[in-house]
Amino acid sequence: MDPVDAFAALSDPIRVETIRVLASEFRTSPDDPVLAFSTLRRRVGVDDPGQFLYHLKRLLGTFVEKTDAGYRLTEAGHAAVAAMVAGTYTRDVTLGPTPLDSDCPLCAADVVARYAEGVLSVTCRRDHPLFVWSLPPNAAADAELTELVDVARLHLSHVVELLLAGSCPSCWSAATTRIEGLGDETASLRFTATCDTCGARVVGPVGFAVLGHAAVDAFYHRHGTAPRDRWLWELSFVHPHAAVELTDVAARGDETERGDGLARVELTVELADETLVVSLDETAHVVSTRIESSRPN
Structure with a gap:
């Protein structure tokens, strides 16, 4: 179905309520989430069978599927209901400003x-x-704002993982990741991911590319801690200046060259007397890791 027609199919309150009712049936009876025409019409609250059939036909094939036993939601129908429940298009929530137990790594404010x-x-x-x-x-x-920050960080990690796997988390088309600024001495290095299909775009510090990477997690655990024990902006490898002032931070992005002529970026994570060095290629994928010790011999 054309996107214009698909959105138009949800332009009537009766149709919106129809998919809501079918979603409710799925929650209560997931093994058999099917409603007969008369039952569905009654729950939606429409007296005229002809009027209800007209609206139901507008949903068929995209948001609603007809079976021998009745009607149920399609995957597109579930996605539409999820967007409604999430309030993506209908709700407006405002929270804060709320102070967090953290100091700015740039100015200590x-x-x-x-x-x-x-x-x-x-x-x-x-x-x-x-x-x-x-x-x-x-x-x-x-949610409290502190909880929301944790949820956003978890969502960011999942999104980046999908993007690095080549999938757009919004439309599931192919996505590409890269490190911007390589080869330009005046540019800041940034992690960038884009989807050419829906236009989704994620931009951030180079350290976004190693959030949740096994080597980074293992290095933190080696020192009796975990990345999640600190606020995102307090982690050295996603320091806000990591892609801006490359020479002023511990977790800097240093452009290097290998024999194959491909650019590499090295992120450093320092804990106690050890440093984890993570090497990424121009597509922001980890190609190697190593641990260096500053202990005296």
């Missing part, structure tokens, strides 16, 4: 979090941007 218009933003009192991420209003409806 207090850190605050806000949520408005579907966007979580973490900044310091001097307005240094530390973390920005989109979440649907339902994620914030009953």
Whole structure:
């Protein structure tokens, strides 16, 4: 179905309520989420069978499937209901500003979090941007801002993992990842992921590419801690300056060259007297890791 026709099919309250009712049936009877015509019409609240049939036909083939036993939601129908419940298009939740137990790694000022218009933003009192991420209003409806920051970080990790696997988390088309700024001495290195189909785009520090990587997690555990024990912007490898002032931070991106002529970026993670060096190629994929010790021989 053409996207215009698909969205038009949900332009009537009766049709919206129909997929809501079918979604409710799926939650209560997941093994047999099918409703007969008369039962569905009654639950939707339409007295005229002819009127209801007209609206039901507009949903068939895209959001609703007809079976021998009755009607049930398609995968597109479930996705439409999920968007409604999430409040992506209908709700507006505002939270904060709320102070977080953190100091800005750029200026040591207090850190605050806000949520408005579907966007979580973490900044310091001097307005240094530390973390920005989109979440649907339902994620914030009953949450504290500290909880929302944790949810956003988890979502970011999942999204980056999918992107590095070559899939767009929004439309599931092919996605590409890369490190921008290689070969340009005046440019900041940035992790960038794009989908040419739906236009989804993620941009952030190079360290985004190693969030959740096994070598990084193992290195933290080696030192009795874990990345999740710290705020995202406090992690050295995703330091806000890691892609801006490359020479001023411990987790810097250094462009190097191998014999194959391909550019490499090395991220360093320092804990105690050890340093984990993670090498990434121009597509932001990890190609090697090594641990270096600063202990005296």
